[in-house]
Amino acid sequence: MVNYRDRAWLEVNLDSLRHNAIVLQEIMYENCKLMAVVKADAYGHGGERVACFLNKIGINSFAVATIDEGIALRKSGVMGDILILGYTDLKRARELEEYRLIQTLMGYDYAKDLNEAGFNIETHIKIDTGMHRLGMDKDNVERIVEIFSFKHLNVSGIYTHLSVSDSREREDIEFTQRQIDAFYRLLEELENRKVKIPKIHIQSSYGLLNYPEIRCDYARIGIALYGVLSEIEDNTKLKPDLRPVLSLKSKLVTIRDIKIGESVGYARAFIAERDSRIGVIPIGYGDGIPRNLSCGNESVLINGYKVPIIGRICMDQLMVDITDIPQVKVGDTVVFVGKSGDKEISITEMAHNGNTITNEILSRLGSRLNRIYISLDQGQ
Numbered sequence: 001m002v003n004y005r006d007r008a009w010l011e012v013n014l015d016s017l018r019h020n021a022i023v024l025q026e027i028m029y030e031n032c033k034l035m036a037v038v039k040a041d042a043y044g045h046g047g048e049r050v051a052c053f054l055n056k057i058g059i060n061s062f063a064v065a066t067i068d069e070g071i072a073l074r075k076s077g078v079m080g081d082i083l084i085l086g087y088t089d090l091k092r093a094r095e096l097e098e099y100r101l102i103q104t105l106m107g108y109d110y111a112k113d114l115n116e117a118g119f120n121i122e123t124h125i126k127i128d129t130g131m132h133r134l135g136m137d138k139d140n141v142e143r144i145v146e147i148f149s150f151k152h153l154n155v156s157g158i159y160t161h162l163s164v165s166d167s168r169e170r171e172d173i174e175f176t177q178r179q180i181d182a183f184y185r186l187l188e189e190l191e192n193r194k195v196k197i198p199k200i201h202i203q204s205s206y207g208l209l210n211y212p213e214i215r216c217d218y219a220r221i222g223i224a225l226y227g228v229l230s231e232i233e234d235n236t237k238l239k240p241d242l243r244p245v246l247s248l249k250s251k252l253v254t255i256r257d258i259k260i261g262e263s264v265g266y267a268r269a270f271i272a273e274r275d276s277r278i279g280v281i282p283i284g285y286g287d288g289i290p291r292n293l294s295c296g297n298e299s300v301l302i303n304g305y306k307v308p309i310i311g312r313i314c315m316d317q318l319m320v321d322i323t324d325i326p327q328v329k330v331g332d333t334v335v336f337v338g339k340s341g342d343k344e345i346s347i348t349e350m351a352h353n354g355n356t357i358t359n360e361i362l363s364r365l366g367s368r369l370n371r372i373y374i375s376l377d378q379g380q
C-alpha cells in the first residue's frame with residue numbers, strides 16, 4: 001500500500017513512541033525490563049514497523065497474541081524474545097521452534113502435548129491467580145513442577161495476569177494484592193522443590209502504573225506504550241508523561257448545500273433544522289470508526305473547528321455538518337484523533353463516546369488505513 005495521505009490515514013509518531021518507552025522504563029523496578037506488547041498490529045499502529053523501531057532503540061522483548069503475529073515479526077527482522085500470549089495449535093509446534101518463538105503454557109495437558117510433539121520449544125508457564133482465563137491453577141504445584149522437567153520444553157519464564165489492576169477501589173486493590181501474593185507464594189513453593197525460578201512477570205500497563213513496586217524481570221506493556229489509557233476517567237497511582245502516538249485523519253471529498261427539512265444518509269436519520277452545508281468524508285465503520293458514533297455522538301476537527309458527525313456512519317463514508325466553518329473547501333484535512341489548530345480530540349474521548357475502551361478502537365483500526373510514520377529525529 002502506498003503511504004500517502006490520499007483518503008484516510010493514521011499518523012504514527014515514532015518520537016512519542018520512543019519517549020513513552022523511555023518514561024515507562026524509568027518507572028519500572030530496577031532490573032525490570034519493558035516487554036513491548038505488539039499484538040493486534042501493535043494496537044493498530046502497525047506491528048512490524050513498531051516492533052522493528054523498538055528493537056532498534058534497544059527493546060529486546062516482545063509479546064504477541066498469535067503465532068502468525070510472531071512469525072511476521074521474525075520475518076521483518078525483529079531480534080530478541082517474542083512471547084506468544086495465547087494458544088497455538090499443536091500442529092504448528094515445528095514453526096515455534098523454527099522461528100524461535102516463546103509459547104505460553106496455559107495448562108498442564110497443553111504443555112504435555114506440546115512436549116510430546118518433539119520440537120525444542122522455549123516456553124513461559126502462565127499461572128492463574130484469579131483471572132480465570134488462561135493459566136495453570138496456582139495451587140497445582142506438583143503439576144507445575146513437573147512441567148519444568150519436560151525434555152523438549154525450555155521454561156524460561158513464569159507469569160500471571162491481574163484482573164482489576166486498573167481500579168483504585170479498596171476491594172479491587174485487595175483482590176490484586178492477593179493475586180500478587182499468591183504468585184510469589186507459588187514461586188517460593190517451587191524454590192522449595194528445587195526448581196530454578198526463571199524470569200517472572202506480572203504487570204501490564206495498569207499493573208505497572210498502579211503497582212510499580214512489584215519486583216519482576218519484565219512488565220508487559222501495551223496501551224501505555226502507545227501513550228494513552230483505556231478510559232477517560234482512569235486514575236493511576238503513577239502518572240508518567242505519556243504522549244499519544246497515533247493520529248487518525250481523513251479529508252473532505254465532497255461539500256454540498258442542503259435546504260432546511262432535507263435529510264442526510266441512511267434511514268434519513270439527520271434532518272436539517274436550517275439550511276446547511278454538509279461535508280462528506282471517505283472513512284467509515286469499515287475502517288474501524290465505531291458506528292455508534294453516528295448522529296452527533298462524536299465530532300471531528302476541521303481547520304481548528306469542532307463539528308459533529310451527522311446521520312448514520314456508513315461502511316465507507318460519513319457526513320459532518322460544516323455550516324459553521326468559514327472558508328471550508330474540498331481537500332481540507334479532517335482530524336478524528338489528534339490536533340487541529342488549538343483543539344485536540346483524544347482516542348480515549350472517542351472510545352468514551354463510542355461506549356468502549358481505547359484498546360478496542362485502536363485494535364480495530366483496520367488494514368484499510370494507510371499508516372504514515374513520523375519522526376523528526378534523523379536516522380529513523
Ligand SMILES: *Cc1c(COP(=O)(O)O)cnc(C)c1O
Binds near residue numbers: 161204222
Ligand atoms: C494484552 C495483554 C497485555 C497488555 O495489556 P495493556 O493493558 O495493553 O498493557 C499484557 N498481558 C497480557 C496477558 C495481555 O493479554
